[in-house]
Amino acid sequence: MSDRATMLPPVDAAEERRLAALHALELINSAPEREFDAIVSLAAALLGTDWAAVTLIDEDRQWVKASHGNLQIEEPRELSICQYTIQADEVMVVPDAEADPRLEPRRVAYGRHDIRFYAGTPIHAPTGERIGALCVADPKPRRLEMPGDERLRELAILVDALIAARATAREAIRVAEESALQAEHLQRQERIMQQAQRLAMIGSWRLTLEDEGLGWSDNVYRIYGVPVGERMTVDRALDFYPPKARGMISEALARLIETGAIMDVEVDLITAQGVRRRVRSMAELELAGGQPVAIVGVFQDVTERWTMEQALRRSADQDELTGIANRAAFNRTIEKAIAASADGGDTLMLALVDLDGFKAVNDSLGHLAGDDVLKAVGRRLSASWLAGSFAARLGGDEFALIVTDNGLTRDPEEFARRLEADLRLPVTGVSGPIPSAGTVGTAMLREGDTVRDLVHRADETLYAAKRARQGERRRGERRGERRAG
Structure with a gap:
């Protein structure tokens, strides 16, 4: 070579x-x-x-x-x-x-x-x-x-x-252009274009600017769930979109007419049957004598591709075992939460959770039992009383909660006690109950705090609580030894 x-x-x-x-x-x-x-x-x-x-x-x-x-x-x-x-x-x-x-x-x-x-x-x-x-x-x-x-x-x-x-869209547009230039082949080319549109879930449309006459190919009707041939207007077509999507399409059409910029919009559509679909619409001006006379475009149902993309995107941010967010998602979210709190003056509390005795569960009952505990913790960190707090698994048996609800942040110590009580509930495994417990450390966001500052103070609180708990356990063991003596 x-x-x-x-x-x-x-x-x-x-x-x-x-x-x-x-x-x-x-x-x-x-x-x-x-x-x-x-x-x-x-x-x-x-x-x-x-x-x-x-x-x-x-x-x-x-x-x-x-x-x-x-x-x-x-x-x-x-x-x-x-x-x-x-x-x-x-x-x-x-x-x-x-x-x-x-x-x-x-x-x-x-x-x-x-x-x-x-x-x-x-x-x-x-x-x-x-x-x-x-x-x-x-x-x-x-x-x-x-x-x-x-x-x-x-x-x-x-x-x-x-x-x-x-490639299919390019071919559909090419065929449409040829059919306009070759009237003698219009019927044959129309059949070819419709077959290509059905294959790729693509339709074509045309809006005349003078009278706002709207024409759809059969496949556009199919995507909307409207009977083929039914008379459509721009206003009625826009009624099939949620408000935000409707605004995006209206703005893109106005920009296209004003500047000639190609329209390329991907939004949600609610079909006539009430089914939510993801659609993409591309369009450009049609000129006659150098003047715009119509808008011509293609319209595609991209729901399958969009759904797969969203699933892959979620898997990139989700901990596979517990179903809650992973460390990468936590890092992005805590940065945004601190910035939002600084801008709006809202309270923000970080709670770190470290499971107690988790290694013993793995060693004595096996990793499947340990997985059952981790899954249960993920569910408990998503409980309704946590008021939409952002839960994440940071790795191993370490978890975090980003808490913004004023009712929960008012008393951090009470919050930690309640969460620890939830974590002490036994987990039901295949072979029976599995012990579960965790220690919680909290920190309130202070003015000027960075992510590092907030995590460090929550970490200090967590390990202070762990040391106190270990001290209580050792004192209890000594009392038991004295009574036995």
Whole structure:
């Protein structure tokens, strides 16, 4: 692998088909798109890496469609690990690029970033050719922990779906334009467009500016849940949207008419049957003689993609075992809570929870019993009396609550006693009751406090309470020994 000829695969018939499929999509050198950006951000968050990217492998270069971590947008193909990923049948994992014989003797780099850990999985054109990769990378060696490979594959499915939807939408618009220019083929082209729309849950629409006449394709009616052909007006169409979404669409339409800026809005829609859907509408001005005469656009039901994105986003912020927030979500939330309290003058209390005797439960009853205790603690920290306090598992048997309710913050000591009483209730496990207890330390936010200050004072309160409890236990043991003597 010392020269470029040995680095790059031979351009055979399969490679020619792959390159043709890649170029047909017109993705290389295209503008940033928020859906791809969102997926790479999710990939970095889910797998805990510094860098993530959607890459496209051209004949002699790698081009980055979307990245997290400020990666260089273009590299020679011989420097790309992703060129090997598109040949792999499974997720390609490189724990340490410097020690991987496939990559020796050179260092693999993206711009100024030295890549040590890498994991990637192929992404595909709608026709099935592997055109690039969804990958994550770090500057330090590491392993891909379960279920990292599954998460990477799921996100790659989203990338494939976006590429397919993008291609289908482009094709639908192209067909619509051709049908307007070729009246003799209108009926045939209309059938093709409707089939493409049904396949991708995409419809088309047109709004004439002079009389506000609104025309929909059949698939738009289907998405709205309205009988095909029923007369629609702009005002009635807007009635299907919640107030906030209605305002966003009205503003985008007004901006399009005033400035010519392309409309691209994704909002919630309530169908005629009362079902909430997620839809995306894209539109631009139609000109005649240089003057705008209508707005033409496409309309797509993106509920399935949006639902998967939200589920992945939640999993990035959620502790898998207890169902409450994880440390990363806690760190972001406490920062925002302190800033909001400083701006509004509201009270804020941090409560830290450390379970008592948890190691003994694991050692004597097993880790499944320990998991039952942790799940029960997650439920108790979400109890209704906590008035919507933000609960998080910080790791192991450590938990936290961000409390903003004035009724709860009025008496921190009473709050700690009540929460400790809740935590002392036995947990019902498969083999019977499991002992449960916890110590709580609280701290009220003071003017000028940072996150570090607040956590430090809550930590001090927690361990003072633990020392006091241990002292009481030792005094009780000595009294028992004296009575026995």
